[in-house]
Amino acid sequence: MGFLDLLWAYILVFVFAAVPFFEAYGVIALAIFAGLPAIPVVLIALIGNILTVLLLILFVNKIKEWRKKRKGDEVDKEPSKRARRAQSLWKKYGLPGLAFIGPLLVGSHLTAFMSISFGGTKKSTSVWMMASIIVWGLVFGVLTYFGIDFLGYGDRGFFNDMISND
Structure with missing residues (x-):
């Protein structure tokens, strides 16, 4: 893979991690499966996801x-299933619980938005959301890396191996 290909791949990792509902942990797993080095992927994806969540907050x-x-008036209508699930998590576990469980269920951006809406301060929501994104990114990065390594795809790239004619 040439320098420009690698740069393009890292730009895509950053952009997809920054986009709501393409969570950093999912992008990290896909990029590692694709054969990109784990440490730069984790760092770039975390930065992309955290940056947009902090901007949202x-x-x-x-x-x-x-x-x-x-x-208009639709905002005050019955909350969606996702919103009800997040509110239930908020009532049961508070901001820390919602920040850590929410990204897996509804995404980090929506979790941050709901945390503020349910009464979390910008500062505390920022801290808990950053911690959550970092923890989940590291967990998925490590599990994916060692899972691929265990399967023997660490040096070749999972998707490259699937499509090669060897």
Whole structure:
């Protein structure tokens, strides 16, 4: 893989990790499966995911205003199944529980938005969400890396091996 190919791959890792619902932990697993080195992938994906979650938290009031203008009276309607699940987690486990369980169920961006909506401060939500994203990213990175290594795909890249004619 040439330098530009590697650079392009890392840019894609960053962008996909930054996009809501493409969580860092999922992007990390896919990139490692694809044969990219684990440590740079984990770092780049974590930075992409954390950056957009922090931006969402920083601008949450503007986002709420924009959403209210866009949806009008629909904002006050019955909450979605995801929102009800997140609120249940909030009531049962508080901010730390929602921050750690939410990204696996509804995504880190929606979890951060709901944490603020349910009463979490921007500072505490930022700290707990960053911790959660880092922990899950590391867990999935380590499990994926050692899982691939165990299967013998560590040096070749899982997807490359699947499509090669060897």
